[in-house]
Amino acid sequence: MRILATVSGWPAHYFPMVPLGWALRAAGHELRVACAPGQAAAVRTAGLAAVPVLGELDMVYMARFANLWLARAGAWPYPWAPLHPETGEPVDPSTFDLDGYAETAKRHIARQTETSFDAAIGYTRRWRPDLILHDRLSAEGLLAAKVAGIPAVAHLWGPVGTDERAAELYPLPVDYTRAFPRHGAGMLDADAITHVVDPCPSGLTPPVRGIRIDMRYLPYNGPGAAPELPPAGRRPRVCVVWSNSMSRMYGRGAYLVPRIVAALAELDVEVLLPVHPDDRAALGELPPRVRLLDQAPLHLLLPGCAAVVHHGGAGCAMTAVDAGTPQLALPFGPEQRAIGARLAAAGAGLGIAGHEATRAQIRDAVQALLSTPRHSAAAAELAAASRSRPTPADVVRVLATLTTAT
Amino acid sequence: MRVLFAVSSWPGHYYPMVPLGWALQAAGHDVRVACTPGQHAAVSAAGLTPVPVLDGMDMVFLTRLRYLWDAQAGHWPYPWQPLHPVTGQEVAGLRDFDFDSYVAAHTATTFGAMIRSFDAAVRLARDWRPDLVVHDPLAVEGALAAAAVKVPAVTHLWGPVGTHEPAATGLQIVPEYPAGTFARWKVGSLGPDAVTHVVDVCPPALAPPTTATRLPVRFVPYNGPGAGPPGDDRPAGRPRVCVVWGTSTTAMSGPRSFALPDIVTALAGLDVEVVVTATAEDLDRLGPLPRGVRGVERCPLRLVLPGCSAVVHHGGAGCTMTAVDAGVPQLGVSFAIEQALNAERVAAAGAGAHLPGHLAGVDTVRAAVTDLLDKPAYAAAARALREDARARPTPADLVSTLAGLAGRP
Numbered sequence: 001m002r003i004l005a006t007v008s009g010w011p012a013h014y015f016p017m018v019p020l021g022w023a024l025r026a027a028g029h030e031l032r033v034a035c036a037p038g039q040a041a042a043v044r045t046a047g048l049a050a051v052p053v054l055g056e057l058d059m060v061y062m063a064r065f066a067n068l069w070l071a072r073a074g075a076w077p078y079p080w081a082p083l084h085p086e087t088g089e090p091v092d093p094s095t096f097d098l099d100g101y102a103e104t105a106k107r108h109i110a111r112q113t114e115t116s117f118d119a120a121i122g123y124t125r126r127w128r129p130d131l132i133l134h135d136r137l138s139a140e141g142l143l144a145a146k147v148a149g150i151p152a153v154a155h156l157w158g159p160v161g162t163d164e165r166a167a168e169l170y171p172l173p174v175d176y177t178r179a180f181p182r183h184g185a186g187m188l189d190a191d192a193i194t195h196v197v198d199p200c201p202s203g204l205t206p207p208v209r210g211i212r213i214d215m216r217y218l219p220y221n222g223p224g225a226a227p228e229l230p231p232a233g234r235r236p237r238v239c240v241v242w243s244n245s246m247s248r249m250y251g252r253g254a255y256l257v258p259r260i261v262a263a264l265a266e267l268d269v270e271v272l273l274p275v276h277p278d279d280r281a282a283l284g285e286l287p288p289r290v291r292l293l294d295q296a297p298l299h300l301l302l303p304g305c306a307a308v309v310h311h312g313g314a315g316c317a318m319t320a321v322d323a324g325t326p327q328l329a330l331p332f333g334p335e336q337r338a339i340g341a342r343l344a345a346a347g348a349g350l351g352i353a354g355h356e357a358t359r360a361q362i363r364d365a366v367q368a369l370l371s372t373p374r375h376s377a378a379a380a381e382l383a384a385a386s387r388s389r390p391t392p393a394d395v396v397r398v399l400a401t402l403t404t405a406t
Numbered sequence: 407m408r409v410l411f412a413v414s415s416w417p418g419h420y421y422p423m424v425p426l427g428w429a430l431q432a433a434g435h436d437v438r439v440a441c442t443p444g445q446h447a448a449v450s451a452a453g454l455t456p457v458p459v460l461d462g463m464d465m466v467f468l469t470r471l472r473y474l475w476d477a478q479a480g481h482w483p484y485p486w487q488p489l490h491p492v493t494g495q496e497v498a499g500l501r502d503f504d505f506d507s508y509v510a511a512h513t514a515t516t517f518g519a520m521i522r523s524f525d526a527a528v529r530l531a532r533d534w535r536p537d538l539v540v541h542d543p544l545a546v547e548g549a550l551a552a553a554a555v556k557v558p559a560v561t562h563l564w565g566p567v568g569t570h571e572p573a574a575t576g577l578q579i580v581p582e583y584p585a586g587t588f589a590r591w592k593v594g595s596l597g598p599d600a601v602t603h604v605v606d607v608c609p610p611a612l613a614p615p616t617t618a619t620r621l622p623v624r625f626v627p628y629n630g631p632g633a634g635p636p637g638d639d640r641p642a643g644r645p646r647v648c649v650v651w652g653t654s655t656t657a658m659s660g661p662r663s664f665a666l667p668d669i670v671t672a673l674a675g676l677d678v679e680v681v682v683t684a685t686a687e688d689l690d691r692l693g694p695l696p697r698g699v700r701g702v703e704r705c706p707l708r709l710v711l712p713g714c715s716a717v718v719h720h721g722g723a724g725c726t727m728t729a730v731d732a733g734v735p736q737l738g739v740s741f742a743i744e745q746a747l748n749a750e751r752v753a754a755a756g757a758g759a760h761l762p763g764h765l766a767g768v769d770t771v772r773a774a775v776t777d778l779l780d781k782p783a784y785a786a787a788a789r790a791l792r793e794d795a796r797a798r799p800t801p802a803d804l805v806s807t808l809a810g811l812a813g814r815p
Contacts, residue, residue, distance in 0.1 A: 022428030022453060027802040028624055044631035047428065047453025049709060052633060216434060223450030225458060300455065393433040393802055 001405035002030040004129035006120055006141030009035075010059040011042045011222065012315045013135045016157045016199055018046045019218040020133070023392035024399075034123055034140070036116075045223045053119040054140060055112030061085045063249040063333065065105055066170075068098055078332075078355050080253045088248065110177050117179050120144035130405035133197075136162060139173045139180075139188055146185035146192075151402045153195040153213065158314025159342045160335050161198075161206030163190040168334040195402065197395065199318065201385035203346040213398050216389035219299035219319040226300035227293050229272075235289070236306035236370050238264055239272040239325075241298055244279055246311050246354075250332045256354055258283060260309050260330070261290060263362035269370070272301055299323065306376075307369040309362070312336030312351065317343060324383030326369040326376055330354040330362070347378030407814040410536035411439040412527060412548030415465045417448045417630060418724050419542040422607055423562045424452045425626035426540065429801035430808075440530055440547060442523075451631045459530055460547055461523040463516055467491050469658045474503060476743055481576030484741070484764050489660050496660055527551040528591050538812035540605070543569065543579045546596055553593040558811050560621065562605040565723025566751040567744050568614030569598045577743045603811065605804070607727060609794035611755040621807055624798040627708035627728040634709035635681060635702045644679050644698075645715035645779055648734075650707050651684040652720040659741035665766050666692055669718055669739065672771035674699055678779070683710055708732065715785075716778040718771070721745025721760070726752060733792030735784040737774050739766040756787030 003024055007014035014033075024031045025048075033043045036056040043050035064085040070076045071093035081090035085105065120140035124132070125148065132152045134141025145152030154162060164171040175181075175188040186192055194210040199217035240261065246254040257279065264271050265287035274293040275283065286292065293301075298316060302308060302323035310316035312331030317339050320327040327349040329340030340351025350365045357365075369375045390398075409430050413420035420439075427437050431454075439449045442460045449456035470491040477488045478500050487496045490503050497503060509516055527547035531539070531554055539559045541548020552559030561569065561580070571577045582597035594600075601618045607625035608614055649670065655663050666688060673680045674696035682689070683705040695701055702710070707725060711717060711732035719725035721738035726748040729736040736758035738749025749760035759774045778784045799807075809815050 018453065019432050023432030023802065025626060025628075026425050026429030026432055026800060028626060028796065028800040040633065044633070045451040045453075047424065047451065047628070047631070049706070050633055218431065218434065220453070223453075225446065225450070225456045297455070387434070391432060391434045393429065393805070396432075396802070 001130040001400060001403055002128065003131050003133060003399070004032055004034060004124060004127065004141070004144075005133040006034045006054065006138045006144070007039060007043070007135050008059070008137040009039060009057050011039065012313060013137060013157050014043075014155075015046070015220050015222065015315060016217060016318065017133065017135060017155045018048065018220040020155070020197070020215070020392040020395060021046070021048045023396045027393070027396045029396070032127065032129075034120055042222070046220065051123060053123055055115030055119070057109065057112045057116075060245060060248050062109075064088070067250070068093065068096070068101075072098055077353075078250065078253060080251050083249075083251055090251065106176065113177055113179070116140040117143055121147050121183075124148045124150075130403040131399060136160075136171065137173050139175070142188070142192060143180060143183060143185055146180075147183050151195065152193070153197060153399065153402070154193045155197040156199060156206055156208075158318050159200050159204040159206050159339055160314070161208040162193050162196060163207040163209050164338075165207075166334070166338070169338060170335075201321065201382055201389060203348075203382055203385060204321070204342050213395060214389050215395045216391050217318045217322055217386060218392060219297070219315075219322050221297040221299060221315055221319060224295070224297045224300070227296050229291075229304075232304040233270065235268055235270045237270045237272060237304055238366060238370075239274075239298075239301050239305045239308045240264070241274060241301075241308065241310045241316055242279075243311050243313055243316075244276045246332055254332045254354060255279070255282060256311075256330055256357070259357070259359055260362055261286060263359045264309075264366060265289070266359075266363050267367060267370075269306075269366075272305065274301060307366055309366065311354065312340045314339055317349075321348065321379075321382050321386055324380045326379045328352070328362070328365050328369060330357050346382055347374060348382045349375070349379070407537040407809060407812050408436045408438075408534065409808070409812075410531060410534065410539045410548070410551065411437060411454070412460070412539060412541040412545040412551060413439060413441050413445065413449070414542050414544035415442045415444055415460075415462065416544075417445070418722060419544055419564060420449075420562075421452070421628050421630065421724055422564045422625065422727070423540060423542065423605075424454065424628040425801040426562070426605070426623070426804060427452070427454045429805050433802070433805045435805070438534060438536075440527055440551070448630070452628065457530060459526040461519045461526065463519060466654065466657050470494070471505065473658070473742060474500070475505075476576055479576050481743055483746070483762055486660070486662050486764070489658070494657065494660075523547055524550055524588070524591065528554045531555045537814050538808055540808075544581065546581060546583070549596045549600065550588055550591060550593055553588070553596070554591045558603065560603045560605055560808070560811070561601045561618070563607060563614055563616075565727050566608050566612040566614050566748050567723065568616040569601050569604060570615045570617050571747070572615065575743060575747060577747065579744065609730070609791055609798065611791060611794065612730070612751045621804060622798050623804045624796060624800050625727045625731055626801055627731050629706040629708055629724060629728060630704070632704055632706045632709070635683070635700075635705050644677055646679045646681060646713055647673055647676075647775060647779075648707070648710050648714045648717040649673065649680060649682045649684075650710070650717065650719045650725055651682075651688055652722050652725075653685050653704075655720050655741060656688075659763075663720075663741040663763055664688075664691065665720075665739050665763060668766065668768050669771050670695065670699055672768045673718070673775060675768075675772055676776065676779075678715075681710055681714070683707065716775055718775060721749040723748055730757070730788075730791050730795050733789045735778040735788045737761065737771070737778060739763055739771070755791055756783060757791045758784065758788070
């Protein structure tokens with residue numbers, strides 16, 4: 001069969017689909033990935049064929065824009081100013097002309113969205129896929145499938161589903177331009193999605209409507225090799241991994257690595273610290289027992305680690321679930337907060353709001369992960385549940401039953 | 407299970423293994439790819455995890471050396487001389503390069519690198535403890551690593567050329583090493599006869615000669631990263647002919663092997679639309695293109711072929727098999743024995759034609775492509791070959807066979 005995948009403008013949104021893409025190709029099916037030009041390199045270096053025709057909606061821009069509305073509503077929780085969507089400079093919400101800015105921003109968003117919708121519909125008409133896979137925020141795939149009358153399958157990237165109660169989680173894009181009704185495709189809501197690939201083990205089950213297709217999460221965190229590391233010694237090894245987009249979205253105060261490193265220096269642990277070259281300078285002098293590494297795919301770092309500290313991103317969380325590593329999430333965004341809370345509810349981790357987490361709290365939380373058997377047992381249980389789910393190779397057969405193609 | 411891939415320093419040698427790597431990963435198995443540092447980027451960009459610890463001789467040097475040896479053994483059909491392995495210039499006489507004296511002068515660099523590579527492969531296998539090793543025919547490191555940790559090794563072929571070609575062809579793709587080479591790792595001789603299993607990507611009509619047990623698989627094309635050609639997928643009116651040129655044909659076979667200009671001139675004289683995909687360098691050397699000819703830089707062939715009525719290439723296994731999978735009649739213009747064999751076998755199956763490089767001029771190429779386009783038997787045979795190719799077990803299907811072989815069903 002021929003499968004078209006459509007993806008939104010953020011690698012972490014579609015990296016969890018990559019193993020299903022490999023599975024499709026390895027079973028002899030055709031796969032193309034429609035994406036924004038800015039995502040083409042990341043799609044290609046996952047081994048998949050990119051079709052860079054979608055509009056460009058930068059997720060950092062979108063997050064900053066949403067933050068300005070939060071600030072206006074008095075719901076911006078941080079003791080520092082939100083950032084300007086384009087310049088990234090701090091903005092004083094009391095003087096910033098948000099309504100004026102929103103005029104331009106909404107035009108930009110509408111234009112890029114229209115480009116995506118038109119391109120997805122047009123490419124679907126020309127290439128004639130049998131089924132469309134799309135990530136949760138890539139509504140163009142859903143629309144193109146409805147217009148073409150073929151099945152669409154949404155693919156989640158973690159524990160946040162399509163049918164969330166909290167609006168701040170943005171479970172689905174908002175159809176500002178009313179493209180769905182204009183194309184006779186109904187409304188863009190949770191009921192519009194009939195099939196959802198769910199990579200989460202029970203315990204983290206995301207709320208969805210429609211038919212759930214269970215799949216095992218297989219970590220793909222971008223290209224790269226494992227660093228050469230000596231085997232873990234007497235001290236427990238703790239990995240600290242931090243997305244540098246946190247400070248780009250939420251401000252410099254959202255770069256917590258120095259505080260985490262200082263907290264861990266008070267414990268008898270070895271720290272693995274992969275860092276982006278841009279972040280090295282901000283780290284200053286590091287305490288002993290911190291092993292600075294070049295960035296590497298997280299799943300290649302976690303074996304041998306007794307705990308991991310991260311920003312609550314779905315990729316980190318799910319990779320740690322797969323590895324059975326207890327985790328501490330220090331989130332900033334609403335989705336990361338939800339992920340941290342759901343991990344904590346499953347017992348496999350702990351979550352503390354990033355801006356409130358003190359050095360002592362971080363230290364004590366990691367100490368708790370290391371010394372309370374409840375956490376490692378829950379993490380092991382979650383990993384076992386995750387690994388017993390159908391593999392992407394199995395899911396290919398499920399997708400095949402949804403189409404009439406061979 | 408854990409599966410170690412070991413690959414030689416040439417993407418074309420291991421790209422055919424990539425879909426099997428995907429299949430294993432997508433079924434939840436762990437795959438690592440032992441490679442040289444030079445292949446790190448190409449392996450990662452295929453979605454696999456490189457372990458860049460291997461070493462060894464440069465592939466251009468090795469290939470030129472092989473061609474020279476072929477010529478010294480009388481297996482060189484071309485009216486010019488092969489290249490000097492080091493300088494890349496045509497040798498004046500076949501004895502101008504003496505391998506033994508070269509080795510004597512460069513023992514540390516040639517054998518040193520080889521021993522380092524062997525050591526690294528064995529160390530990796532002992533540390534990572536794979537259940538199975540899959541390697542391309544030239545990556546003896548894979549066979550060695552498997553033997554050292556006593557797990558099965560599988561040689562993944564790249565096309566119609568096998569481990570045991572008839573002596574008359576003079577071609578042996580699995581290298582043989584002097585007795586005792588692997589003694590320090592307590593491993594006996596490795597070579598064609600030590601190969602117990604091959605992954606065979608060819609439909610029966612192209613079956614590569616081998617004495618090993620065949621593990622049949624469907625060739626799923628992966629030709630490296632890249633997007634499809636810009637523009638509409640479907641040709642308008644006139645038939646479309648694709649020309650794809652090897653990324654290294656000139657470096658390995660010399661400037662006389664740059665047949666692209668003649669091929670383009672030949673096709674420009676036909677009532678067809680032509681798409682040429684090649685390296686930026688080769689497109690530059692081609693200069694301004696005639697009307698009706700479009701040049702695109704390094705487009706994965708599998709994305710160009712749908713909609714094409716014929717393809718002209720240099721006979722490389724990757725091009726040959728991608729065209730087989732697409733069901734497109736092909737003309738191979740060859741500059742080395744292996745490429746000639748690929749093209750001969752496709753021609754014998756009726757799905758294409760072969761022109762040895764020195765016979766490929768404007769007229770002969772034009773006549774050959776005209777045949778491919780005009781005689782329906784070629785298209786019919788190409789379609790039949792594609793049917794047979796696609797009826798084979800997919801890489802996804804091969805996973806359980808490999809698990810059985812590794813004793814991890």
